[in-house]
Amino acid sequence: MPDTSTPEERARRRADEWEGLWWHVAAYLVVNAFVWGLDWITGDGIQWAYWVTFPWLIGLLFHVAAYHIEIRGRDRKYQQFLQQELDREAERQPH
Numbered sequence: 001m002p003d004t005s006t007p008e009e010r011a012r013r014r015a016d017e018w019e020g021l022w023w024h025v026a027a028y029l030v031v032n033a034f035v036w037g038l039d040w041i042t043g044d045g046i047q048w049a050y051w052v053t054f055p056w057l058i059g060l061l062f063h064v065a066a067y068h069i070e071i072r073g074r075d076r077k078y079q080q081f082l083q084q085e086l087d088r089e090a091e092r093q094p095h
Helices: 007-042 050-092
Strands: none
Touching: 007 050
16 A cells, blocks of 8 residues: 655654654663662662663664664665656656
């Protein structure tokens, strides 16, 4: 199914995806700073904070990877399909 959205709608969607990624990064940093500080203050050094940080880091890295794959992959496929359509259109034109 072809994408019938306008360039403005597509740009807004990409901007929203970018903003969502940065909110995820910000939440990760703020929450983990709190968790590490809490772990350090309430115990004898760091005892459990890494159980929050590292699994979440894996999720964050998947979010970053998905964002880049989505954006780059979509743009690359768009260019490929556009060129194919332009080639087909040129073949249909009478010489």
